[in-house]
Amino acid sequence: MNELHELARTLLTDGTVRVIIGWEDARRGARPAFITDPADTDKLIFDTRCVHNLVTYLNPRRDNVAELGKIGLVVKGCDAKAVAGLLREAQLNRDDIVLIGVRCGGVLEESELAEAVALSAENVAPRCFGCDNREPKLVDHLLGEAQPEPPRPIMTIDERVEALEARPLEERWAFWTEQFSKCVRCYACRQVCPLCVCERCVAEKTRPQWIDSSAHPRGNMSWNITRALHLAGRCVDCGECERFCPVGIPLSLVNRKLQQIVSERYGYTVSDDPENAAPIGDYRLDDKQEFIK
Amino acid sequence: MSRIGVFVCHCGENIARTVDCEAVAEALREHPGVAVAEDYKYMCSDPGQALVKKAIEDNNLTGVVIAACSPHMHEKTFRRACDQAGLNQFMCEMANVREHCSWIHDDRGQATDKAIDITRTIVEKVKHNRPLESIHIPVTKRALVIGGGIAGIQAALDIADGGHEVVLIEKEASIGGHMSQLSETFPTLDCSQCILTPRMVEAYQHPNIKLHTWSEVEKVDGYIGNFEVTIRKKARSVNEDLCNGCGDCQAACPAKRIPSEFEAGLGKRTAIYVPFPQAVPNIPVLDRVNCTLFKGRRKGLAKDVCGKCKEACLKAAIDFDTEDTFVTEAVGAIVVATGFKLYDIGRDQPEGLKGYGEYGYGEVPDVIDGLQFERLASASGPTEGAILRPSDGKEPKTVVFVHCVGSRDPEKGISYCSKICCMYNAKHAMLYKHKVHDGRAIAFYMDIRAGGKGYDEFSRRAIEEDGAEYVRGRVSRIFRDGDVVKVWGYDTLSGEQVVIDADMVVLATAMRPQDGIRELAQKLSVSTDEHGFINEAHPKLRPVETNTAGVFVAGACQAPRDIPEAVAMASATGAKVLGLFSADELEREPAVAVVDENTCIGCMRCELVCPYGAIEQREICTVDGHVCGHVAYVNPGVCQGCGTCQAVCLSKSVELQTFTDEQIFSEINALCYWE
Numbered sequence: 009m010n011e012l013h014e015l016a017r018t019l020l021t022d023g024t025v026r027v028i029i030g031w032e033d034a035r036r037g038a039r040p041a042f043i044t045d046p047a048d049t050d051k052l053i054f055d056t057r058c059v060h061n062l063v064t065y066l067n068p069r070r071d072n073v074a075e076l077g078k079i080g081l082v083v084k085g086c087d088a089k090a091v092a093g094l095l096r097e098a099q100l101n102r103d104d105i106v107l108i109g110v111r112c113g114g115v116l117e118e119s120e121l122a123e124a125v126a127l128s129a130e131n132v133a134p135r136c137f138g139c140d141n142r143e144p145k146l147v148d149h150l151l152g153e154a155q156p157e158p159p160r161p162i163m164t165i166d167e168r169v170e171a172l173e174a175r176p177l178e179e180r181w182a183f184w185t186e187q188f189s190k191c192v193r194c195y196a197c198r199q200v201c202p203l204c205v206c207e208r209c210v211a212e213k214t215r216p217q218w219i220d221s222s223a224h225p226r227g228n229m230s231w232n233i234t235r236a237l238h239l240a241g242r243c244v245d246c247g248e249c250e251r252f253c254p255v256g257i258p259l260s261l262v263n264r265k266l267q268q269i270v271s272e273r274y275g276y277t278v279s280d281d282p283e284n285a286a287p288i289g290d291y292r293l294d295d296k297q298e299f300i301k
Numbered sequence: 302m303s304r305i306g307v308f309v310c311h312c313g314e315n316i317a318r319t320v321d322c323e324a325v326a327e328a329l330r331e332h333p334g335v336a337v338a339e340d341y342k343y344m345c346s347d348p349g350q351a352l353v354k355k356a357i358e359d360n361n362l363t364g365v366v367i368a369a370c371s372p373h374m375h376e377k378t379f380r381r382a383c384d385q386a387g388l389n390q391f392m393c394e395m396a397n398v399r400e401h402c403s404w405i406h407d408d409r410g411q412a413t414d415k416a417i418d419i420t421r422t423i424v425e426k427v428k429h430n431r432p433l434e435s436i437h438i439p440v441t442k443r444a445l446v447i448g449g450g451i452a453g454i455q456a457a458l459d460i461a462d463g464g465h466e467v468v469l470i471e472k473e474a475s476i477g478g479h480m481s482q483l484s485e486t487f488p489t490l491d492c493s494q495c496i497l498t499p500r501m502v503e504a505y506q507h508p509n510i511k512l513h514t515w516s517e518v519e520k521v522d523g524y525i526g527n528f529e530v531t532i533r534k535k536a537r538s539v540n541e542d543l544c545n546g547c548g549d550c551q552a553a554c555p556a557k558r559i560p561s562e563f564e565a566g567l568g569k570r571t572a573i574y575v576p577f578p579q580a581v582p583n584i585p586v587l588d589r590v591n592c593t594l595f596k597g598r599r600k601g602l603a604k605d606v607c608g609k610c611k612e613a614c615l616k617a618a619i620d621f622d623t624e625d626t627f628v629t630e631a632v633g634a635i636v637v638a639t640g641f642k643l644y645d646i647g648r649d650q651p652e653g654l655k656g657y658g659e660y661g662y663g664e665v666p667d668v669i670d671g672l673q674f675e676r677l678a679s680a681s682g683p684t685e686g687a688i689l690r691p692s693d694g695k696e697p698k699t700v701v702f703v704h705c706v707g708s709r710d711p712e713k714g715i716s717y718c719s720k721i722c723c724m725y726n727a728k729h730a731m732l733y734k735h736k737v738h739d740g741r742a743i744a745f746y747m748d749i750r751a752g753g754k755g756y757d758e759f760s761r762r763a764i765e766e767d768g769a770e771y772v773r774g775r776v777s778r779i780f781r782d783g784d785v786v787k788v789w790g791y792d793t794l795s796g797e798q799v800v801i802d803a804d805m806v807v808l809a810t811a812m813r814p815q816d817g818i819r820e821l822a823q824k825l826s827v828s829t830d831e832h833g834f835i836n837e838a839h840p841k842l843r844p845v846e847t848n849t850a851g852v853f854v855a856g857a858c859q860a861p862r863d864i865p866e867a868v869a870m871a872s873a874t875g876a877k878v879l880g881l882f883s884a885d886e887l888e889r890e891p892a893v894a895v896v897d898e899n900t901c902i903g904c905m906r907c908e909l910v911c912p913y914g915a916i917e918q919r920e921i922c923t924v925d926g927h928v929c930g931h932v933a934y935v936n937p938g939v940c941q942g943c944g945t946c947q948a949v950c951l952s953k954s955v956e957l958q959t960f961t962d963e964q965i966f967s968e969i970n971a972l973c974y975w976e
Contacts, residue, residue, distance in 0.1 A: 289909025
């Protein structure tokens with residue numbers, strides 16, 4: 009931890025960055041911290057409660073964060089993928105940020121704990137199992153010691169997707185109709201997503217209004233499908249949308265299914281290499297095109 | 302409030318047979334926003350157009366919907382009529398009730414209902430049409446011709462004679478292409494070089510033609526009227542300005558045993574060489590792959606082991622250290638005339654093709670292809686025109702000609718007919734018989750395809766006057782048997798197997814597009830067919846245009862072509878280019894995408910997917926000139942209105958002016974509301 013404090017202090021003192029965005033300990037567990045004073049760097053923590061994807065603060069929609077000045081950002085592997093996503097889509101200049109990577113052994117499903125606890129099958133965030141980027145590569149500094157693999161959750165996301173897919177079409181439709189009917193259209197999933205970067209979301213377009221804006225099952229279905237499709241080949245699986253959803257829609261299942269489709273059809277996995285072009289803009293002769301009859 | 306006129310065309314019986322046009326007009330008359338709805342027998346006729354114009358004037362219409370044929374047919378006609386009646390022409394749209402309805406349905410009731418639906422959707426669309434203006438873009442009145450064969454030379458000459466500058470580029474050391482290798486040409490048997498070389502010289506000396514040989518297209522930017530082409534001038538090692546073409550370097554070169562490409566491998570050349578005596582320009586190139594000096598350098602030898610050519614050159618024109626250079630040319634139009642290559646029939650096959658290993662090409666020296674026979678028959682060839690077989694230099698007394706080697710054989714990968722082989726085989730048989738009076742010329746053919754002026758007479762002459770023996774059937778195997786070449790075939794007319802002891806076999810191999818055509822097509826954003834031939838924009842009505850505006854196609858890179866066709870196509874491209882250059886500005890339909898800078902976030906995925914390279918990033922500034930972000934910008938000169946950007950834009954910030962989101966939404970709604 010001293011390593012992180014010292015680096016943050018140096019970066020702030022020598023003026024490399026104006027603010028360090030990381031995590032700190034607070035009354036209700038770990039929370040995002042904005043450190044501008046070198047004396048405060050000791051507040052920074054990194055443990056299993058640091059579930060938040062802080063890259064959402066780099067999102068150009070949050071120009072109040074950018075106004076703080078050059079940012080030093082602490083990132084886990086999944087967060088680094090989101091940074092790569094922003095770079096890939098020209099939403100960020102790499103030179104405008106300093107990335108402090110932390111080696112990660114998985115995080116908890118829940119951040120609001122007084123103290124960090126060890127991960128177990130019961131408390132681990134299911135998405136951490138099988139993570140391919142526990143040591144972010146895109147970073148300027150990589151801190152911490154090598155971490156063990158995250159434990160296997162009671163039921164992995166892949167297993168849940170598989171279980172759902174094993175059910176007949178009508179049941180699946182009924183399942184998702186019910187899930188999406190809970191949606192209150194608060195758009196928390198969109199606001200917290202580091203890659204939902206549009207200034208004017210398609211959900212708010214009125215001429216024409218493609219998506220019914222009231223919290224009605226029809227509009228809810230349109231919204232949730234649109235959100236998922238807009239993240240196909242982009243979603244970094246940080247799990248923030250599901251964590252923030254106030255009504256508990258299992259968005260990670262939707263996200264994972266899309267990842268599987270993108271991987272199967274285009275051989276593409278989201279990584280933290282910004283040069284790795286996303287399938288939407290990368291035409292290859294061997295792209296599957298059996299939809300052309 | 303919209304005041305839309307709906308005009309339903311019977312198209313004689315074409316539409317009226319299955320669609321009740323009166324009922325369509327009647328239904329639309331009740332549609333909200335429709336001021337007038339009429340039907341008429343031929344809306345595109347003068348009285349039909351007059352009806353539209355009168356309705357516009359009488360009812361002060363704000364939009365017009367013509368329920369008739371495809372917009373490809375008559376959209377221009379009706380837009381012009383609207384323009385004449387004082388209505389912005391882009392307020393007029395076609396509802397296609399012919400190709401999309403009457404022609405494909407039998408049930409009159411259902412077809413009528415569908416025609417009403419189609420027309421309603423377009424009425425709803427037109428309600429959201431905005432008056433648009435045509436786009437004007439400037440034209441650079443210079444043309445680029447890629448390929449210096451007969452097609453390229455002809456295109457360049459026609460454009461240059463029309464008074465415009467032409468940049469002609471050729472990847473080989475000399476222009477002339479395949480035609481320069483031919484001995485005589487069908488159906489007149491005039492000497493190929495004799496008719497070609499004057500054109501080559503004319504192109505070289507033409508004040509409007511700038512020639513780059515030993516050069517290739519590296520990159521193409523821009524769009525119709527405004528292309529910027531980067532040309533790679535491959536390192537020639539010979540200074541074109543200093544060289545006087547004396548040939549001393551060739552005489553001095555010790556590497557004299559390199560198979561000559563021009564002689565189709567039957568003759569030899571040196572490492573520094575001019576491909577043939579009449580080459581244009583008469584300036585050698587140094588073949589670095591086979592040069593002794595460069596071989597030494599590749600081995601890493603400290604000292605250069607040769608340099609005799611440089612010593613021999615009195616003009617000090619040779620420089621071993623030149624590298625590829627790049628020149629950029631601004632042009633307004635591009636003609637692609639890269640020609641063909643013969644199907645390589647050996648065992649080592651290009652992807653997707655299966656070879657004719659059983660024909661022994663490349664293994665039996667006396668099995669040659671058509672181009673090699675041309676060189677044998679040519680007075681300037683390796684045998685000075687004597688027909689002598691490659692293995693022992695003897696005069697062959699029995700020559701077998703095999704048609705359709707590769708061509709018309711979908712099993713082996715080439716389904717098309719190469720078109721010229723029937724004719725050149727007849728020519729070969731004739732040339733052979735003219736030179737070897739006691740010889741036998743036996744041709745195995747599938748069908749004789751001799752369509753063309755004087756062509757059938759020519760092939761009949763080969764049989765009837767010159768005594769070529771034609772056997773209808775295929776050859777199964779060709780192999781060496783002692784001194785003879787055994788040909789196993791089958792005569793399908795007599796139903797008998799045929800075995801011939803030949804002295805030489807000539808294979809009429811298929812015509813394929815040149816190597817690298819797909820890469821070139823990609824640079825030019827033009828499409829190729831499954832075989833690699835460049836696709837024309839329309840097989841009948843736009844045969845020399847491509848699907849990229851300003852890029853034209855001539856000769857055998859589009860499909861197998863003979864010389865008259867290649868020349869005719871080339872002159873057609875000349876006419877197209879000169880037509881393009883006749884005005885200072887181009888007028889284009891405003892069917893282009895436009896970015897909403899207020900909502901665009903500049904993620905540039907539209908740029909990634911744009912097949913025409915029409916989208917670029919542009920900075921946006923605040924009122925006081927401070928850069929505050931970047932957005933996508935669509936260049937209206939390049940945009941072809943395909944709408945791919947519209948489909949991938951997450952924030953729905955880009956749309957085609959002629960197919961806005963709102964228009965499409967309204968069309969869908971129209972189908973949902975009125976059932």
